[in-house]
Amino acid sequence: MKLYIDTSIFGGYFEQEFQLWNRKLVEEILDDEHTAIVSDIIPPKADQPTAENLNFLSYG
Numbered sequence: 799m800k801l802y803i804d805t806s807i808f809g810g811y812f813e814q815e816f817q818l819w820n821r822k823l824v825e826e827i828l829d830d831e832h833t834a835i836v837s838d839i840i841p842p843k844a845d846q847p848t849a850e851n852l853n854f855l856s857y858g
Contacts, residue, residue: 801827803834 801823810816811824827834 799833800833800835803827803836816841 807820807823810820826832848854
């Protein structure tokens with residue numbers, strides 16, 4: 799399944815409140831169960847990503 803991934807997925811991957819569902823989704827994407835589509839339009843708050851998010855985005 800093709801999924802449009804919002805930038806909040808990246809941040810939620812590291813937040814305890816959202817980790818369970820976000821990590822499961824990311825694992826499914828990495829296992830080729832889904833295709834992630836990420837917009838090249840980045841909201842203003844994402845202009846300065848955290849080190850965790852940069853590592854996450856450069857994975858693979």
